[in-house]
Amino acid sequence: MGNALFILVDLNGKKGPNRLGRDVFVFTLTKKKPDIIGTYGDNLTVEQLLASGEACPAKGVVSGYQGYNGWGCSTLIIKDGWKIKKHYPWW
Numbered sequence: 001m002g003n004a005l006f007i008l009v010d011l012n013g014k015k016g017p018n019r020l021g022r023d024v025f026v027f028t029l030t031k032k033k034p035d036i037i038g039t040y041g042d043n044l045t046v047e048q049l050l051a052s053g054e055a056c057p058a059k060g061v062v063s064g065y066q067g068y069n070g071w072g073c074s075t076l077i078i079k080d081g082w083k084i085k086k087h088y089p090w091w
Contacts, residue, residue: 005029006039021056025077031043038075046079050087058089064088 007027010018020025026039041048041055049055055072077084 003031005080007036008091019070021073024070025074026071027074027078038078040072041072041075044072044075047080049076051088056089064087 011023
């Protein structure tokens with residue numbers, strides 16, 4: 001994703017658990033799309049993100065791509081109108 005700026009947001013600072021999708025979220029800015037976007041799964045619908053189990057897996061679930069667990073959770077929050085709704089996998 002060349003020429004991208006990644007923004008990490010930690011909702012509670014140094015306090016744990018410090019895990020992607022739980023209290024840490026990654027957002028992206030690029031020259032091609034100057035709006036803030038999610039880092040993974042921007043082309044997926046909310047339903048697809050929830051069903052995939054890859055981009056934003058449920059609490060305790062490890063996806064097949066362990067290094068990317070939680071990367072799509074920022075996308076889910078954006079697509080849900082910048083809210084963490086009841087269907088959010090970690091609640």
